[in-house]
Amino acid sequence: MLTQIRSTRPVPPDSGPPLVDRQARQVRYLRLSLTDRCNYRCTYCMPSEGIEHRPRAEMLTHEELVAICRAFAAWGVERVRLTGGEPTVRRGLVELVRSLRAIEVRGGGRLEVVMTTNGERLAELAAPLAEAGLSGLTVSVDSFDPERFLRITRRGDLSKVLAGIDAAIQHGLAPKLNTVAIRGFNDDELPGIARYAWDRGLVPRFIEVMPMSGGALFIPGELLPAATIRAMMADAFGAEIAQDSGKAVRGLGPATYWRVDGGPYAGRSFGLIAAMTENFCASCNRLRLSATGQLHACLARDESGDLRAALRHGGAGALEAAVRRLLSEKQDGHRFALDGSGGPTKAMISIGG
Numbered sequence: 210m211l212t213q214i215r216s217t218r219p220v221p222p223d224s225g226p227p228l229v230d231r232q233a234r235q236v237r238y239l240r241l242s243l244t245d246r247c248n249y250r251c252t253y254c255m256p257s258e259g260i261e262h263r264p265r266a267e268m269l270t271h272e273e274l275v276a277i278c279r280a281f282a283a284w285g286v287e288r289v290r291l292t293g294g295e296p297t298v299r300r301g302l303v304e305l306v307r308s309l310r311a312i313e314v315r316g317g318g319r320l321e322v323v324m325t326t327n328g329e330r331l332a333e334l335a336a337p338l339a340e341a342g343l344s345g346l347t348v349s350v351d352s353f354d355p356e357r358f359l360r361i362t363r364r365g366d367l368s369k370v371l372a373g374i375d376a377a378i379q380h381g382l383a384p385k386l387n388t389v390a391i392r393g394f395n396d397d398e399l400p401g402i403a404r405y406a407w408d409r410g411l412v413p414r415f416i417e418v419m420p421m422s423g424g425a426l427f428i429p430g431e432l433l434p435a436a437t438i439r440a441m442m443a444d445a446f447g448a449e450i451a452q453d454s455g456k457a458v459r460g461l462g463p464a465t466y467w468r469v470d471g472g473p474y475a476g477r478s479f480g481l482i483a484a485m486t487e488n489f490c491a492s493c494n495r496l497r498l499s500a501t502g503q504l505h506a507c508l509a510r511d512e513s514g515d516l517r518a519a520l521r522h523g524g525a526g527a528l529e530a531a532v533r534r535l536l537s538e539k540q541d542g543h544r545f546a547l548d549g550s551g552g553p554t555k556a557m558i559s560i561g562g
């Protein structure tokens with residue numbers, strides 16, 4: 210069913226001022242949730258019973274996603290990250306990637322389209338996604354122990370994910386690996402995960418847990434601060450850990466990069482995404498769009514603007530007004546606290562991290 214999009218004639222590139230918030234931070238990166246569905250039930254992301262999914266009519270269609278991304282590209286967004294839920298469960302994903310890659314960005318060039326996936330379906334999708342022009346890939350994998358992997362995902366098959374990573378490498382989409390570092394669960398595995406990545410020419414990144422869902426899924430004792438991870442890596446590799454520009458791997462995201470200065474893995478680097486202990490809000494350059502068209506200025510806050518209504522009932526002008534209004538109200542940063550307070554009520558699954 211093709212939803213009638215009211216007068217969304219393409220927004221010409223270079224139209225309207227770039228998107229800059231009241232802290233003078235320019236938006237160059239849009240994280241796009243394609244679905245609120247997932248084939249996993251990760252313990253820190255979604256309650257075991259799952260969530261009530263939004264009806265299909267509320268989901269942005271392929272055409273609407275392309276129209277919205279074309280508008281953002283005209284306002285200076287250079288990169289779109291496809292997330293979920295799990296983006297690979299969205300039908301028409303490959304065609305969507307092809308359409309988004311055809312979008313011209315402000316100042317010329319094509320929109321970069323990257324994706325974060327749990328890797329479960331990557332073995333079958335790596336080739337068509339590469340052919341469609343996917344610019345980059347990140348695979349979320351929190352344990353390389355099959356039993357632990359099943360425990361944290363509640364459904365996952367690690368062997369499928371490992372086969373997916375190999376397929377991605379084979380098709381020129383060598384992924385970054387994201388691991389949520391959880392004290393008492395996978396902290397003993399982090400050096401091993403780094404070795405696995407480096408032995409394949411990949412970059413491992415470790416993420417601090419965050420209190421989403423009103424803190425309901427956050428256990429303060431499970432937080433593994435970035436400083437502790439650096440100390441663990443120095444111990445494991447018997448070398449100094451030095452900050453690294455990360456030029457070789459840095460995208461538009463918040464990760465900082467750290468290099469092993471000595472030992473068998475000298476020169477290799479890993480990333481840290483440390484929202485809780487090494488806040489990066491001052492350089493925030495992103496917005497998030499939910500699969501139902503709710504634009505979120507900040508991961509850590511519940512305020513949002515309805516782009517679906519603007520697009521379906523107002524057209525390009527209403528869309529721009531809704532985006533700029535939300536941006537003008539964007540706060541300076543999050544208020545996450547180490548006791549799990551200060552987070553939003555929304556679940557990570559609904560906004561794709």
Ligand code: SF4
Nearest residue numbers: 490493507508542543
């Ligand atoms: S918490 Fe909000 S302001 Fe801070 S980096 Fe994330 S999205 Fe940006």
